[in-house]
Amino acid sequence: MLTNAPRGTKDILPDTVGDWLYVEDNIRSLCRRFGYQEIRTPMFEHTELFQRGIGEGTDVVDKEMYTFTDRGDRSITLRPENTASAVRAYLQNKLYADNALTKLFYIGSMFRYDRPQAGRMREFHQFGVEAIGESNPAVDAEIILLAMKLLQGLGLNDLELYINSVGCPTCRAKYRTMLQDFFRDKLDDLCEDCRSRFDRAPMRILDCKRDAEKPYMKDAPKITDCLCDECSDHFQKLQKHLTKAGVKFELDPRLVRGLDYYTKTAFEVKYPPLGAQSAVAGGGRYDGLIEEMGGNPTPAVGFATGLERVLLALEKQGLLPDNNRSVDVYVVALGEAAQEEAFKLVMDLRDAGFSAAVDYAGRSMKAQMKQANKLGAKFAAIMGDDELSEGVVMLRDMAGSEQEKVPVNELINKLK
RNA sequence: GCGGUCGUGGUGAAGUGGUUAACACACUGGAUUGUGGCUCCAGCACGCGUGGGUUCGAUCCCCACCGAUCGCCCCA
Structure with missing residues (x-):
């Protein structure tokens, strides 16, 4: 519950x-x-x-x-x-x-x-x-x-x-009496619901599913003839x-x-x-x-x-647009020091207008790459100890699989 | 409000009155100690909508309730 x-x-x-x-x-x-x-x-x-x-x-x-x-x-x-x-x-x-x-x-x-x-x-x-x-x-x-x-x-x-x-209201009142006149002698043939509709809401008799097939139904007066x-x-x-x-x-x-x-x-x-x-x-x-x-x-x-x-x-009809949101950059961080840098990088990317994601669970590189793939990331920006010491990021094009080192401070310009 | 069908893990879905509840997908981990999409391996339901009842024993039988779904009514 x-x-x-x-x-x-x-x-x-x-x-x-x-x-x-x-x-x-x-x-x-x-x-x-x-x-x-x-x-x-x-x-x-x-x-x-x-x-x-x-x-x-x-x-x-x-x-x-x-x-x-x-x-x-x-x-x-x-x-x-x-x-x-x-x-x-x-x-x-x-x-x-x-x-x-x-x-x-x-x-x-x-x-x-x-x-x-x-x-x-x-x-x-x-x-x-x-x-x-x-x-x-x-x-x-x-x-x-x-x-x-x-x-x-x-x-x-x-x-x-x-x-x-x-x-x-004027033409409807006229129509109402016409309908009642029409149905009056057929009351015994109508279903129970319709008999009770006769006084209250005679117009509703016309939409009755049970009596719809009655032969005289199509001869009933139409409202449009009484307007x-x-x-x-x-x-x-x-x-x-x-x-x-x-x-x-x-x-x-x-x-x-x-x-x-x-x-x-x-x-x-x-x-x-x-x-x-x-x-x-x-x-x-x-x-x-x-x-x-x-x-x-x-x-x-x-x-x-x-x-x-x-x-x-x-x-x-399959007319709904696919709204798969893809991530521009997935930052892959290896190790604690890299995670801190990655966090800062992700924020900078977001400030620059890119959608960026990181892993917070400290998972393996493989797991992070999988995640990047699942999110449909266009690029993975890989940061490990080597990149960290060089002040670069390994920028990998997820579709084409080629990658190159890019200095961290040039990354945003590079992506633009 | 009335009638029919249905209710098993994250999802789809087998199954039987009595040991360990198939299988697939998804997910997680590994094969590949820094690289995804393919492949292979492993893990993943103390539980079969909820509550009663029948029974030595029920996920499987019965009842009630809850929910979904289809139709009626009505409407969007």
Whole structure:
């Protein structure tokens, strides 16, 4: 127990950190080009923030939150996602005062109490983006393109982009009754879950796996047929923008969000080779959220991508760069006097900008040479009694195996 | 939260109800008392996820727990 990280958590070890940095560097440079600025919000917030911002009735809020009472008797929750916090920070710090459109991105740990499996951790990492303050569908398109470009830029090819519109509260209310009318006489044929969804969340019946094969399912009304003029226009324009940008997408009427403040655009990016956890990115518009949280009505769009899943996909495709760090100079010291000199030499080399290593264990020359080889040292600088008395170092080119004596005080110039 | 599979050294991985738990790689040392990458030799699990139980005896059988993994649910 003592030597095991909690279930669903993982150490990111030195040999993997390079992969993360690689992805994060890509994210930061892409966001800079798209004009999104990084924001870092607290890892935990008041529980109510997520209850309001994500919504009661969602799995995330109802059964996946890490919630506890702190010593001041406040209910605190480890963030399960970052949109609610970003919006909170936007309102609290009045970011709307600086610009009509606020474009933010974040990278960080999120926490959900769920059953772990490949691509699903209790502590996991998301990169996400929020564009707050603009209702133009071009922003929806910009965000989708940002997600796609990130993934494609990393080399991922077999991506599938699904989009849908969930309308606004007005068209959704209309759609809801249409759906209920459609299913009312089929209730007896539906599964138990669906019967209970009928009143609460009739839209969810459409995604039911058990009832998916029922012949009448494909005749069910589609939300996109019920959109009001404004929502419909928005959806058309989004598609136009995507097409113009040369992105392929599929319409997926089953892509829904349950809560009222999710509006219009919903999208998801899948990478099917990942299996069960193939959703790599997802997002959409939430024109109702800011008002729900006490701000002035403000339109906004965002998305998030799961970095573990992106990394899994990259690994699967062999798209991770090798980040083997090699050492410039390995100083081999023989004997105590040489060790002291070697220590000084290593420090001087490092000051001069080289990466340099020594052995501290007083091991045999052979062992030190082996180590130099293992570290991929370009040069070995050998210091024994002979070299010491001559004030030189035996500089050996590890690749070519030729070596020559070089005065210690000329070594750095020689290597440059 | 539900169902399936699995859990042996640093890693991969054989194995059996009963003496010394294969093998490979890695690692350490040596052959080469001042020279790596090849070769050869040697060393390296008081222990087979944890805790119970069955048994004369269990790593191998049973139960529970923990963990990993796959699928469902949900999502990133």
